[in-house]
Amino acid sequence: xxxxxxxxxxxxxxxxxxxxxxxxxxxxxxxxxxxxxxxxxxxxxxxxxxxxxxxxxxxxxxxxxxxxxxxxxxxxxxxxxxxxxxxxxxxxxxxxxxxxxxxxxxxxxxxxxxxxxxxxxxxxxxxxxxxxxxxxxxxxxxxxxxxxxxxxxxxxxxxxxxxxxxxxxxxxxxxxxxxxxxxxxxxxxxxxxxxxxxxxxxxxxxxxxxxxxxxxxxxxxxxxxxxxxxxxxxxxxxxxxxxxxxxxxxxxxxxxxxxxxxxxxxxxxxxxxxxxxxxxxxxxxxxxxxxxxxxxxxxxxxxxxxxxxxxxxxxxxxxxxxxxxxxxxxxxxxxxxx
Amino acid sequence: xxxxxxxxxxxxxxxxxxxxxxxxxxxxxxxxxxxxxxxxxxxxxxxxxxxxxxxxxxxxxxxxxxxxxxxxxxxxxxxxxxxxxxxxxxxxxxxxxxxxxxxxxxxxxxxxxxxxxxxxxxxxxxxxxxxxxxxxxxxxxxxxxxxxxxxxxxxxxxxxxxxxxxxxxxxxxxxxxxxxxxxxxxxxxxxxxxxxxxxxxxxxxxxxxxxxxxxxxxxxxxxxxxxxxxxxxxxxxxxxxxxxxxxxxxxxxxxxxxxxxxxxxxxxxxxxxxxxxxxxxxxxxxxxxxxxxxxxxxxxxxxxxxxxxxxxxxxxxxxxxxxxxxxxxxxxxxxxxx
DNA sequence: ATATTCTCTGTGAACGCTCCCAGAGTAACC
DNA sequence: GGTTACTCTGGGAGCGTTCACAGAGAATAT
Numbered sequence: 001x002x003x004x005x006x007x008x009x010x011x012x013x014x015x016x017x018x019x020x021x022x023x024x025x026x027x028x029x030x031x032x033x034x035x036x037x038x039x040x041x042x043x044x045x046x047x048x049x050x051x052x053x054x055x056x057x058x059x060x061x062x063x064x065x066x067x068x069x070x071x072x073x074x075x076x077x078x079x080x081x082x083x084x085x086x087x088x089x090x091x092x093x094x095x096x097x098x099x100x101x102x103x104x105x106x107x108x109x110x111x112x113x114x115x116x117x118x119x120x121x122x123x124x125x126x127x128x129x130x131x132x133x134x135x136x137x138x139x140x141x142x143x144x145x146x147x148x149x150x151x152x153x154x155x156x157x158x159x160x161x162x163x164x165x166x167x168x169x170x171x172x173x174x175x176x177x178x179x180x181x182x183x184x185x186x187x188x189x190x191x192x193x194x195x196x197x198x199x200x201x202x203x204x205x206x207x208x209x210x211x212x213x214x215x216x217x218x219x220x221x222x223x224x225x226x227x228x229x230x231x232x233x234x235x236x237x238x239x240x241x242x243x244x245x246x247x248x249x250x251x252x253x254x255x256x257x258x259x260x261x262x263x264x265x266x267x268x269x270x271x272x273x274x275x276x277x278x279x280x281x282x283x284x285x286x287x288x289x290x291x292x293x294x295x296x297x298x299x300x301x302x303x304x305x306x307x308x309x310x311x312x313x314x315x316x317x318x319x320x321x322x323x324x325x326x327x328x329x330x331x332x333x334x335x336x337x338x
Numbered sequence: 339x340x341x342x343x344x345x346x347x348x349x350x351x352x353x354x355x356x357x358x359x360x361x362x363x364x365x366x367x368x369x370x371x372x373x374x375x376x377x378x379x380x381x382x383x384x385x386x387x388x389x390x391x392x393x394x395x396x397x398x399x400x401x402x403x404x405x406x407x408x409x410x411x412x413x414x415x416x417x418x419x420x421x422x423x424x425x426x427x428x429x430x431x432x433x434x435x436x437x438x439x440x441x442x443x444x445x446x447x448x449x450x451x452x453x454x455x456x457x458x459x460x461x462x463x464x465x466x467x468x469x470x471x472x473x474x475x476x477x478x479x480x481x482x483x484x485x486x487x488x489x490x491x492x493x494x495x496x497x498x499x500x501x502x503x504x505x506x507x508x509x510x511x512x513x514x515x516x517x518x519x520x521x522x523x524x525x526x527x528x529x530x531x532x533x534x535x536x537x538x539x540x541x542x543x544x545x546x547x548x549x550x551x552x553x554x555x556x557x558x559x560x561x562x563x564x565x566x567x568x569x570x571x572x573x574x575x576x577x578x579x580x581x582x583x584x585x586x587x588x589x590x591x592x593x594x595x596x597x598x599x600x601x602x603x604x605x606x607x608x609x610x611x612x613x614x615x616x617x618x619x620x621x622x623x624x625x626x627x628x629x630x631x632x633x634x635x636x637x638x639x640x641x642x643x644x645x646x647x648x649x650x651x652x653x654x655x656x657x658x659x660x661x662x663x664x665x666x667x668x669x670x671x672x673x674x675x676x
Numbered sequence: 677a678t679a680t681t682c683t684c685t686g687t688g689a690a691c692g693c694t695c696c697c698a699g700a701g702t703a704a705c706c
Numbered sequence: 707g708g709t710t711a712c713t714c715t716g717g718g719a720g721c722g723t724t725c726a727c728a729g730a731g732a733a734t735a736t
Contacts, residue, residue, distance in 0.1 A: 014692080023715065024694095025695090025716060025717070029715090036713055055488075056464060057401070058461075061692080064692090065693085068397075100454055108445065116438055120443070125393040128466075261629070361687070362687080366723075376683085397722080402690075402722090
């Protein structure tokens with residue numbers, strides 16, 4: 001008959017109870033700050049906890065309470081964008097602020113492969129989180145349908161087509177694109193083009209349609225180029241291509257500030273003056289916008305609020321309250337590039 | 339006497355066993371892919387799982403196995419840096435790649451307040467992760483000592499002073515700074531200054547001392563300015579200050595590429611040509627370096643490998659293998675800014 | 677033919693916690 | 707002085723797993 005356990009066990013609630021000369025139940029009450037504990041018992045337990053070095057085992061607790069007090073934030077971005085997209089950081093911090101205040105732990109899970117996708121789905125299914133915020137899932141993203149199937153309270157940042165029934169928080173990309181395009185046209189530009197990006201996402205597609213609608217009859221499909229990602233590199237290539245197609249182009253709507261920054265570099269290297277020869281506007285009002293010379297006119301996207309609101313939507317569901325999709329306002333920030 | 343439970347319970351392993359006409363043990367064996375289960379039993383169980391919609395409860399599993407197969411990546415960055423520092427994304431993806439292959443889930447926890455700090459410590463203590471990678475903890479960071487006290491396998495990216503006994507992976511900031519400063523001096527510059535940042539971290543401090551050592555007797559403390567963060571804004575301010583102090587300055591070592599980009603903007607707006615009038619070098623070889631005109635000479639920091647190696651150090655500890663601190667190589671990338 | 681090994685299945689005993697109920701003691705009310 | 711309420715404590719039951727062991731039957735070796 002071997003000794004029951006050699007492993008140096010971590011202290012459990014029973015060890016604390018023994019050390020304090022009280023029962024498991026009382027220790028639990030102290031640990032959870034419940035009522036109906038005498039002062040003497042409380043200090044005895046706190047003493048014992050310190051003495052034996054007790055820390056609560058979350059797995060055991062979660063098992064019986066059926067909750068984890070953690071919310072996942074799932075980031076599904078193409079590799080390179082994780083570095084370039086400044087919105088993600090803001091969304092993350094916004095969500096964290098809300099959840100932190102509600103005493104929930106935000107855990108970020110990134111998906112960078114199919115394998116990750118499956119593992120993350122398992123993580124959600126296993127009950128390790130009470131809810132999930134999904135950032136920038138694209139159309140027909142497997143994680144989107146997995147989330148719905150699992151039935152965990154969730155909210156999307158952005159509105160991926162094909163998941164109509166799940167709560168989301170988004171901005172009116174189309175309306176904002178229309179507004180800024182109209183203002184760009186209002187500066188007297190005649191040949192206005194667009195460097196579109198990420199057309200497989202609502203954000204990219206809607207910015208394009210807003211642009212098209214704004215120009216109406218003046219829309220010229222040959223002045224639109226399209227790239228998969230919102231990157232500086234896309235701006236470089238896109239601008240080069242547009243100049244090749246139409247050297248007299250005098251207005252550019254770039255799908256994001258990073259794209260606009262790339263485009264501006266090409267414009268200036270080609271000897272064109274911004275905004276005198278060519279006007280250019282971006283989208284996001286990220287830190288990019290302040291780094292170009294001249295500074296960018298752009299659409300301010302409330303990334304922090306997107307994160308906050310998404311978190312609130314998830315919390316509402318957890319609490320059994322109704323939670324409806326929300327569209328947040330954007331504003332045009334008019335600087336010097338157009 | 340009310341019915342035992344109204345709540346629509348999720349299916350458990352027992353429900354599966356009943357549906358399959360087999361025992362709990364056999365179901366468990368199938369779920370975990372163990373040997374010694376007949377083909378008939380296997381398909382019967384798989385069938386039953388699909389029928390009742392069973393998913394394993396991770397809390398119960400973690401409780402008995404005493405592991406979670408998850409590793410935390412703790413990001414403790416000042417608010418604004420989460421957007422600007424491109425290294426973080428690479429570190430994250432590098433760590434994720436290694437852990438994913440080993441079938442561990444990476445969970446990122448961000449610390450943005452003292453409250454977060456405590457909650458994250460609780461999360462680690464609670465056994466919800468089997469290990470932790472800590473990114474960019476500063477000197478005397480409470481989370482650093484918490485990690486040591488908790489005794490969870492861990493590794494630091496970077497080497498915060500004051501935590502000598504924990505494994506870390508870092509680059510030789512001092513040596514790299516010395517090398518690139520020497521090469522900058524080798525281009526014939528006479529008045530070389532530095533825009534230092536983040537001196538409360540090993541990276542910032544070591545880059546400064548490397549710079550000082552490289553210049554030896556030619557080091558001039560009045561040509562060094564210091565800012566708390568590695569930002570574009572620090573580059574702007576720092577360069578303005580240096581030009582005020584010494585208009586004839588002709589060489590700049592910026593503590594990071596973002597800082598260098600800010601500095602270059604100021605230099606060019608002041609009418610100085612880079613590299614003809616002033617040579618400038620950065621640090622990181624981030625995407626910033628390719629965005630400036632001329633492109634930056636800089637030190638290539640293997641951010642992806644830092645993440646990978648840190649993850650490997652943690653896995654080694656979990657497996658009971660020795661894990662020792664590592665210093666990764668950097669290389670100088672010589673472009674056109676100096 | 678017997679002993680040995682291997683395959684397959686079932687079941688009790690944890691894992692460490694919270695929940696709930698019972699019960700003892702004390703205080704408050706009429 | 708008896709009912710009623712409130713405070714405090716202890717301990718059984720159960721959360722959903724895995725693990726270890728026992729044992730039955732089939733295959734292989736002696």
